[in-house]
Amino acid sequence: MSRLEPGDTAPDFTLPDADGKPVSLADYRGRRVVVYFYPAASTPGCTKQACDFRDSLSALDAAGIAVLGVSPDKPAKLARFRDAEGLTFPLLSDPDREVLTAWGAFGEKTMYGKTVTGVIRSTFVIDAEGKVEVAQYNVRATGHVAKLRRELEV
Template identity: 65%
Template sequence: MSERLQPGDTAPAFTLPDADGNEVSLSDHKGRKVIVYFYPAALTAGCTKQACDFTDNLDVLATAGYDVIGISPDAPEKLAKFREKENLRVTLAADPEKSVIEAYGAFGEKKNYGKTYLGVIRSTVIVDEEGKVERALYNVRATGHVAKIIKDLGI
């Protein structure tokens, strides 16, 4: 089980390949707020709903000074398919080794249909302009999550 982040913690730095194989780093966004969200798998129902919600609200979030990065253990090629199939505009980053997912506390024990297993915990970490954790939300629901973030942030 990875340690969960708390408000005030320094957000772990990362550099991961995006859907096109280009590097995406948290440091590229210094001076802007970043919503880093973790999801279990591209091209699945809940993850598609969440990614589409972020895409639909991207302009609202960007205007308020937020960038959005979605991270999953999928390979860049699968992320590219996901982006094209769903017309996604959020940055999708690949973390097949799950090193960033674990660093952000988004990997651990999950329960599904009575079975317990290890996997990616649907989580959202909001990082401020200085690279500090503003909010860390774990075990979030795919549906309605983006609307809740917008409401909670007063956007």
């Protein structure tokens, strides 16, 4: 499994959002964007992380940073998650895990002491030219957004 490093060109993608509308990474050229990958909508850790991004969105937006969340969930589940939690940034569906794999966010991980294959909770900051600025794998759901904001000075 290959992992992205700062300076790499971010793999482009077009994925459906919670309403089934296509969203491309290229749509965000010219501004910075956080792309984060999470295992499953409406689970405790993923809800905490999504709500932390939601609550930080105005500060991130003021700094010129957009947020995109990506999971293997189908759009209908993402729509329920978005509506239940009042999420105001795009949630994208990657059921085939092609984008997750291209970004190194799907593969072997350790869970409760066992090696399993699944989504590796990961966060990336992509610069205005489409290059990876920050690549973080195996991040924690709780406290991660605050730590990222400190690192980005937002």
